Amino acid sequence: MKTKILLKEAEMPTHWYNIVADMPNPPAPILAPDGSPISPDALTAIFPDAIIEQEVSAERWIAIPDEVREVLRLWRPSPLYRADRLEKALKTPAKIYFKNEAVSPAGSHKPNTAVAQAYYNKQQGIMRLATETGAGQWGCSLALAGQMFGMEVRVYMVKVSYDQKPYRRSMMQTWGAEVFASPTEMTQSGRHILEKHPDSPGSLGIAISEAVEEAAGRADTNYALGSVLNHVLLHQTIIGEEAKKQLELVGDYPDIIFAPCGGGSNFGGIAFPFFADKAAGKKIDLVAVEPTSCPTLTKGIYAYDYGDTEGLTPLTKMYTLGHDFMPPGIHAGGLRYHGDSALVSQLYDEGLLSAVAIPQMETFQAGELFAKTQGIIPAPESCHAVAATIREAKRCVETGEPKTLLFNLSGHGHFDMSSYDRYFKGELEDFEYPDEAIQESLAHLPKVG
Numbered sequence: 001m002k003t004k005i006l007l008k009e010a011e012m013p014t015h016w017y018n019i020v021a022d023m024p025n026p027p028a029p030i031l032a033p034d035g036s037p038i039s040p041d042a043l044t045a046i047f048p049d050a051i052i053e054q055e056v057s058a059e060r061w062i063a064i065p066d067e068v069r070e071v072l073r074l075w076r077p078s079p080l081y082r083a084d085r086l087e088k089a090l091k092t093p094a095k096i097y098f099k100n101e102a103v104s105p106a107g108s109h110k111p112n113t114a115v116a117q118a119y120y121n122k123q124q125g126i127m128r129l130a131t132e133t134g135a136g137q138w139g140c141s142l143a144l145a146g147q148m149f150g151m152e153v154r155v156y157m158v159k160v161s162y163d164q165k166p167y168r169r170s171m172m173q174t175w176g177a178e179v180f181a182s183p184t185e186m187t188q189s190g191r192h193i194l195e196k197h198p199d200s201p202g203s204l205g206i207a208i209s210e211a212v213e214e215a216a217g218r219a220d221t222n223y224a225l226g227s228v229l230n231h232v233l234l235h236q237t238i239i240g241e242e243a244k245k246q247l248e249l250v251g252d253y254p255d256i257i258f259a260p261c262g263g264g265s266n267f268g269g270i271a272f273p274f275f276a277d278k279a280a281g282k283k284i285d286l287v288a289v290e291p292t293s294c295p296t297l298t299k300g301i302y303a304y305d306y307g308d309t310e311g312l313t314p315l316t317k318m319y320t321l322g323h324d325f326m327p328p329g330i331h332a333g334g335l336r337y338h339g340d341s342a343l344v345s346q347l348y349d350e351g352l353l354s355a356v357a358i359p360q361m362e363t364f365q366a367g368e369l370f371a372k373t374q375g376i377i378p379a380p381e382s383c384h385a386v387a388a389t390i391r392e393a394k395r396c397v398e399t400g401e402p403k404t405l406l407f408n409l410s411g412h413g414h415f416d417m418s419s420y421d422r423y424f425k426g427e428l429e430d431f432e433y434p435d436e437a438i439q440e441s442l443a444h445l446p447k448v449g
């Protein structure tokens with residue numbers, strides 16, 4: 001049995017897969033913040049043309065530029081592993097595979113799109129990017145990508161993470177980025193929040209407002225988003241395409257795929273290329289795994305909402321908990337987003353994708369078992385996929401089914417060891433977001449149609 005299933009550099013995919021080509025219905029249109037129809041041109045203040053084209057494209061295959069592939073080769077193709085030590089520990093008849101996206105320099109899947117986005121901006125003569133970051137993963141990824149193409153990067157980092165994750169900040173600075181704790185006094189959105197909540201710990205929604213405001217207000221600066229948007233999921237499909245080729249090498253095919261789901265990019269990245277087979281009639285279950293504290297797919301509603309807290313972004317139809325939903329300070333920072341990808345949301349609404357919510361303690365227990373068997377310490381976000389996979393593998397113990405399971409190890413947890421510390425000290429809690437609080441923020445959804 002092979003432990004690592006590797007592709008040669010020359011076998012790295014040459015095209016991204018666009019799921020829109022295989023969706024039963026076209027994606028719901030994007031609307032302007034006031035609910036009126038929007039033309040893609042309205043996005044040119046913050047995005048380059050190539051990205052806007054990809055955002056609305058229905059073409060099945062989109063070529064990955066050579067310049068992007070050259071940078072991706074620094075860590076891609078990423079290895080696919082057979083987690084046989086975990087299988088033995090669980091005494092499961094299931095086969096468990098995982099794709100290791102922790103091998104990128106920034107430690108997660110996010111550079112897959114950061115590199116592409118930086119490239120398309122540079123191609124259009126934009127040499128400065130503004131963005132937000134929650135736990136620091138995306139900020140690091142864009143800082144790295146900007147550095148590879150000689151661009152300036154400014155990052156609005158959610159204040160609580162800025163204070164708790166000083167090494168993520170140092171990494172961004174090492175790659176040449178400027179980093180500020182959000183909310184800041186530098187933007188109207190930041191000042192507006194600070195007036196109401198001077199001690200605001202910040203949120204991803206607020207930091208997005210700040211970065212978008214800066215990009216919209218400066219001709220030399222564009223915005224880059226690390227998840228949610230169609231083009232981001234498109235860039236991540238290289239994960240699933242590689243995984244498919246790697247499984248072919250060992251003659252396997254997954255029955256179920258699990259991935260953590262915050263905005264949906266690593267889930268879409270690993271799952272969408274397999275959706276093409278599902279659309280063609282193959283039986284496969286694609287499962288997004290979210291925290292019970294931020295249960296967007298499992299407890300939110302499918303409606304038009306803003307992507308940010310302040311209501312500056314266009315409206316997309318998505319599963320949402322309400323744009324002013326304040327998720328509790330759980331340790332999987334990358335999963336604390338009120339909304340979700342429009343593509344994931346629509347397919348979930350149509351019953352073509354599944355979702356499960358898992359409490360925090362169970363995810364860290366799963367991460368600990370994974371680290372003790374497979375060696376790699378998963379990011380708290382990735383622990384969600386590990387936990388869902390373990391649940392299924394245990395089910396297989398009961399039923400005796402030798403299912404083939406694949407999950408995405410979206411990142412490592414080397415900068416999250418204070419969260420593991422709290423888990424080991426027994427200080428972590430489960431948090432089920434109360435239904436009343438969800439109803440409260442859903443009452444503030446924009447009125448559309």
Ligand SMILES: *Cc1c(COP(=O)(O)O)cnc(C)c1O
Pocket residue numbers: 108109110137138226227228260261262263264265266267334335379381382410411412
């Ligand atoms: C950002 C992040 C996530 C969640 O974001 P998605 O867009 O849903 O993929 C998951 N895992 C890691 C390691 C992350 O950094």
